[in-house]
Amino acid sequence: MLKADIVLSDLAHSVEWRDGAIFFGGSHIRPYPHPALETLLVRTRGQWFAIVRERSAAIVPIGAESRDVDAEEFGRLYRECMLWPLDYAMVEAAQAGHRLKLRAGALGAAPVYCRAGEDRVVVSWDIADFAGEPSAIDMEIASRRLALRSAYSARQLCVGTMQLTERASLYVEPGKASYRYPSPSEAPEAAPLPADRDALAEFERRLHRVASARPFASARISAELSGGMDSATVAAALAALHGRIASVGILLDGDTRDAQIARRKSIVGRLGLDDATVEIAEYPPSLDLRPQPGQIAGFYWEYYLEACAASWISARSRGGDALFTGIGGDELFPAYADEITQTTPERGDGAEAYAERLLTPRASSAARGLSGFDAPASPVPATSLLAQACRAPYALRHGLWPVNPLADPGLVAFCHRLPREHRQERELMRRYLHAHLGEGVFPRGYVKETFAHVLPALIARHAGAIAAQLRDCALADLGIVDRKAVLALLDSVAATPTPGSVAALAMFLWMERFARQLS
Template identity: 30%
Template sequence: MIKLRIHPRDIAGPWTWTGRQWQAGTSWIEPYTHPAVEVLGPDDTSPAMIIRERCPTLTGQPHHVGWPGDFIAIQPSNGTMWIEAGVRGVAPLYLIVTDTVLYGSWDVADLAPSLRHAALNEHEVVRQLSTTFRYTHDTLWQGLHWLTERSQAVFGAHGLGMRYPLPAAHGRPRELTAGADPVAAYEQLLDLALSRRVYDPATTAVELSGGLDSANIAASLGAAHPGQITAAAMIIVGAAGVQQQDRRRQMIDLFRLGPDVTTKMIDNLPLRPDGRRASRALITPYDELYDEGKTTLLGLLHSRGVRTVATGIGGDEMVALTAAELSRAPLGIDPLDLPWTGPHSRDLRGGFDTGTAPASIVNEVTLLATACVAPPILRAGMWPIHPLADPALIRFGEWLPYSWRYLKRLHVARLERVGCGPYLVDPPLRENFEPVMDEALHRHGAAFLRAMLDRGSPLIDDGYLNPDELAAAATRIADGTPAPGDNSVCNVIALEAALSSFGHAESPTPVPA
C-alpha cells in the first residue's frame, strides 16, 4: 500500500503532501495510486498520515482503528516514527534499515539493494524449503521485517523496533436456531463485504478458477452487475484443463459474467526458459510458484483496462474444521523427510514457531496468501479485493455448526441455490496445479537443478540440502519416473532462484537461538 524512505533527522517534519508523496527533507512516503486507496492528514486535528482503502458508505469519515478496510497509519512522535498496520493485510509492508535510513515497500524487489549482502534467517530458509510457512515479522533476510496485521513498527535514531499486537479473540461453533437459513445469511454477508469495497464493475475481474470459493464470489458479482464482470483464470493442463474450461463456460453463463480472459499454463509453464526464475531475473521468494502464468494473465487483464481483481482467497479458512474436529492429521509426506533435505534443515525442525505472531483476526494462512498475491497485482496497476477474508464472514464461519463446514458444505449449498448442478460443484476430475508443476519439472526442472549443482549454492554449502539426492531427483524427473514427493523440489528451485537473483554469494549466518 505504501513505499517509503525515512531519515531519522526528517521525522519531526513538517511533512508536505505533493499530490503523490508526503515529503520532509530527503524523506518521503508514497501511497499506492489507485481509486480504491485514499490518503488523509496530517492536519490540525492529527499528525498522523493515513493510507487506507476507501469505503463507499463512509466517504469523508475520520479514520479510526476499526476502519472496515485495510490501512497503514504513520505518525511522528518525540523523534520516532510509528507505523501501524490494519487488520486485513491486503498489501504487505516490508521494512529494513540501511545506513540509519528506513526503507519500506509492498514489493521486496524494491529493497534488493539493501538485501544483496544481508544474512539469511535460517528458520525462514527451512520454512521456505519445506513450505511450513508461519505468519511472523521475520522474513528470509535478517533485518528485513514484515509489518503483520495490527503490528507496530517504531523507527528513530536508535533503529527499528517491531511490536506484535495482543492475540485476537475468535468464536466457536454454535447451534442453529429453528428455521435458520445459513445460505441466505452467507449471501447477505458476502454482498455487504462487496459493498464496502470500491470497484467499477466495468473494470473489475474475478479470478474464476472453477473452484468453490471463487465461484461464490463470481456468483455475487455477476448477480450485482450482469454482463460487466470479467472472468479470469489460468487453465491447467490435460483432461482436467478441458473440464475446467467447460465448467467455467457454464459458470460464466449461469452467473451472467462478462468477457472471459484466460491463459493456458501449458504455454506458461513454471521455469520456462524466458521466465524470471529460469533467466535469473530479479524475483522474490514470495512470488507465486506459477509466476509465469500469473504475470501473463495480469498482463492480459491490464491491456483490457482492468483495475480491480476479486479473488476467492480465504474461503478454505472461513469454513475450516477446528483442530478438535479433525479426526486425524492430514495425510502427506513431511517435506523435512524428503531425501534431499540436508542435516542442518532437519536440525532446525523444531524452530518453525520461533517468533510467530499472535492469533490474528483474519486467519494467518489467508494473510500469507494475500501477501503473496498482492505484489504482482499491484505491479500491474490493479487493486486486489478478497471478500471471503472479511472479518464478518470469518466470524460467521467460526459460528457455523460442523455439518455446514465439513467438506465446505456452505459454499456448495450456496452454489446449488443459484443453479449449479453436481458437475459444477463436484466435477469428476480433480482440478489443481499438480500436473502443471509435474510437467514443468519434467521439461525444465531437471536442467535447473543440474545448473544449480554445477555452480554451487549456499543452501548446499550450509547443509540445508543434500546435493547427491538432488542430483538423483533431477535424474528421476528428467526420466519421467519421479518418486513420491519429488514435485516438492519446486520449493528448492524457487528459493534458489530468488537467492541467485538477489545476488547472494556468501553463506547465511545462523540466527542466534
Template identity: 30%
Template sequence: MRAPVEIIDGSVVLGGSRVTPFAHRLLRALVIDTDTTIAIACLERFRGDPHGIDHVRPDNDQALADRLNSIRSHLLDWSILTMDRVRGAISYETSLIHSAPVYLRNHAGRLTIDWDCTRLLQGLGAPIDWPATMAQIAGLMSYTPRTMVAGLYRSIAGATLTAHGDTIDTHMPPPMGMPGAQSLAEQVSAETLLFDTVKALLAARDIDPQRTAIELSGGMDSALIALAAADVLGPGVLSYGAEFSGAMGAAQRDRRTLLCRHGEFEDIVLPAGRFLPFGPRSARRDRFGVWPQDESYPEIFEAFFDLLARAGVDTLTSGFGGDELYAVYSDETTDTDDRALEDHPYLTARGRALARKGGAPGSQGVIADTSWLSAAGRSQRLLRQGIWPIYPYINPILARFVASLPWEYRRDRMLLRRTLTAQLGDPVFEQDYVKESFREVAVRGIAENREYLLAMLARSPVLDADLVDRDRVLAALGGDIEALPSEEFGLLFLVLTTCCFFDE
C-alpha cells in the same frame, strides 16, 4: 522530522524525506500533522468516500488520538505510517484486512519502506535469514514480519512495526480465539448468509464494472466470488482463468462455462501448458522476482495481469483464502496430515532444527497463515500493474462466522458446495467434483527446464551443506520427476522456488 509538511504531486514531503501513498481510485490518504506527530493514513474507500489526499492539523493531542482511533475503526483496509517528531521513531500499523503489505529495511541509518521489496534489495545485497529460509523449505513458514532476507521486514495484518535507531521492533496483535462450533437458529440459511456477506463486502467498495476483473479458476472458492460479483456488478464483467488438459481440464472447462454463462462474463482463457514454471521468460529467473510463498504458478498470472492492465482493469477480486476458511476443531473427525519434519527428505538435522526455530507461531488469528502469505506473495506483481486486490474471504468477520457454524456445514466445505448449488441450480460442485491441480504443468516445467535448474542449484547459496542435503536434491531433480510421491514433489518444489528467489 522538525521540517514542515508539504504535499507535492501526490507525495508528502518532509525535509529530505518523501512518502508517496499508493495512488488508486479505491484508496484515499489522510495526513495528520501536529508539532509532535506526523501520521499518514491510507484507507480503502467506501462507496461515496472522498478521493485524493486530505491534510489536517488537530488542535491538541486528544484531537489527534480521536482521528487515529477513527481510522482504526474503519471497516475496510487501512494502514497508518506514524513519525514521532520528538523521539524520532517511525511506525507502520495495519488493519486486520491487509491486502498489500509493505517492506521495511533499516540500512546505514536510513529507513526505507516500499511495497516493492526489489527496490529495497537491489544493490544492497540480501543476507539470508537461515531459520526463516529453512522453515520455508520445510513448509513451516508462518505469518510474521520476519522474511527470508535478514533485516527485511514485512507488514502483517493487525501488527505494528516500529523503527528506532538501527532496530525494527514488532508489536503483534493479540491472539484471536476461535469461536467454536455453535448452533444455527431455526429458519436461518447459512448459505444465504454466506452469499449475502460476500456480496456486501464487494458492494461496500466503489467498484467500477468496466475496470474490475474476476479470477475464475473453475474451483469452488473463485466460483462463489464470481457469482457474487455478477450479482453486484451486473453482466459483462471481465473474467480470466487457465485451461488445463486431460479429464481434470475437461471438468474445469465445463464448470467455467457454466459460471460464465450464469454470470454473463467476458472471459479470457490462456492454455496453462504454454506458460510453464521456470521457463526462460519466468519471473522466477529474476532475483527476488517471485516470493516462494506466492502461488505455485506465477508465470501464467504475469501474463494475465499484463492483459488485464492493457484492458483498463485496475481492480481484481479473487477467491484467495477460501480453502482455509473452514476451521476444524480437535474433537471433530477429519483426516489429518501426519507429515513430520523429521521425515523431510532434503534437510539435514541442523536444517530441521533451524526450520523449527524459523517456523515460530504467527499472528494466531481466525484467518490461516497460508492465506495471508499467498496474498502477500503476489501483491507486488499486482501493484506493479496498478491493480488493487480484493479478497472477500480474507476477512476476520467472515472467517469467524464460518468457523462458528456446526461441523456439518464446514465438513468438506459443504456450506460452499450447497451455496453454489443454490445459486447455479446445478449440483456440479456437490457431485463428481474433480479438483483442479497444477502438478502436471509443474512437472513439465521442471523437466523442460532441468538444465537451467541444475545450474541454478549448483551456484545457490541456499544449499548450505550443513543444512540441505544437496546430493539428494540434485538426485531428485535429475531423476524421474513424475514418479516422485506428491509430498516429496511438493518439498522439492519449495527448494527450487526458494533457491530461485536468491539466485544471482
C-alpha cells in the same frame, strides 16, 4: 500500500502533501497510486500521522487530503483511522525525539516490508526496492521454508528486512527499533444458529456486503475464475451485485482439463461473464535457476506467475484495475478436532519427509526450532494471509488492487462458528452455488482443477539442464542443503514423481533462485 524512505532526523521538518506524495526534509512517503486507495495526512503541534487506506463504499471518499487540526480533533481522527473497516497502512510521527511508528490493518491484503537502520527506515510493498541494498539470506527462515513449515511471521528471508504483519506495529527511534505483534484472536467455537436465522440467507447477505464494501464500478472489476468453488462463489456474488463483469482464468492441461473447461463454460454462461483465458502450456513456469534481469522474486514461493501475469494483463487491457480472487475459501469451513473421526480420510503426501532429506543437520535443527517467531492467531487465517502476501506484489506491479472477499474477518468469523452440518464439505457454499448456478455445476465429488501435473512434466523435460546449473548450488554453499540429496530428489521426480517429492523439489528450486538473486 505505500513506499517510504525516511531519515529520522527529517521528522524535525514540517510535513506537507505535494505531487501525490508526503514530504518532510529529504524524506518521503509515496502511496500506491490507485483509485481503490485514499490518503489522509493529519497534522497537529509536534506530531502527525498519514494513513493510506482502501476506500469504503459506506463512507464518503476523500481522495488525497491534508488537515491541520487541534489536539482534540487529532485524537478523534486517529481513533477513526484505527477503526477503519478495510485495509490500511499508517505512519505516525512525533517530532520530539524523532520517533516513528508504522502500523498495519487487519486484512493483510497488500503487506509492506521494512528495513530499519540507525537513523533511516525504508518501507515498501515491493521487494524490488530492497534489491540494491546489501543483504544476506536468513538461514533459519530459509531452512524452515525448505522444510515446508512456512508460517506467517514478521521475520523474512532477507536478514534485516521484516514484514509488517496484520495489526502489527514497528516502533523506530534513533538507534533503536522494536516490533510488536498484536494480541492473538480468540479461537472460534461452533455454535447453533438462532432459530430465526437462516444460514444460507445470512451467508449470502454477509458475502454480498463484503463484495460491495469498496466503491468499484462494474467496468473496473475482474474476477479470477479457476473453475473451482471458491472463485465461482466470488464471481456469483459480483455478478449478483454488478451484472456483467470481466473474468480471467488459466486453462490447464492433463486429466482435469475437460472438466475445468466445461465447468467454467457453465459458470460464465449462467452468470453472463465477459470471460478471457490463457493456456498454461503457453506460459509455463520457468525452472531456470539463474536470476533474470528485471525479475525480482518476492519473499514467498509463488510459481505459475507467468500464466497469472498473462491473465492480469488481459484484465488490465479490458479496463479492470480491481482483481477479485477466491483466496480464503480453503479456510472458510474448517473441521475442528472433536469432529475428526477415524473414518475421516487423512491428508498427506509425505512432502515434509522428502524436504527433510534435503537439509543439512544444522538446517534441520533450525527448521524445527522457530515456531516462537510466528505471528499470533489472527482474524484472517494465517494460510490466507500467506496466499495474499505471495501474490499481492505481482498484482500491484500490474496495476491491479487485490480484493479477497472470502478472507474477510467478519465472514470468516461467521463461517467458523457455524454448526458442523453447514461447514462439512463446504455445504453452505455448495448451497449458495446451487442457488446461483444450478445444481449441476458443482455436484458432490466433482473433479477439481489442479496444477499438479504441470511441474512434474517440466522437471522431467529439463532435469538435465537443472542438474547442470546445480554444479554450483548457493544453498549448499550456505550449509543449508546437501547437494547430493538435491540431485537424488531431482532424479526421483524426473523418473517417478509423487505430489510430495514435487512439492519439496519445487520449494528448493524457488529458494535456490532466491538465494542466487541475493548473491
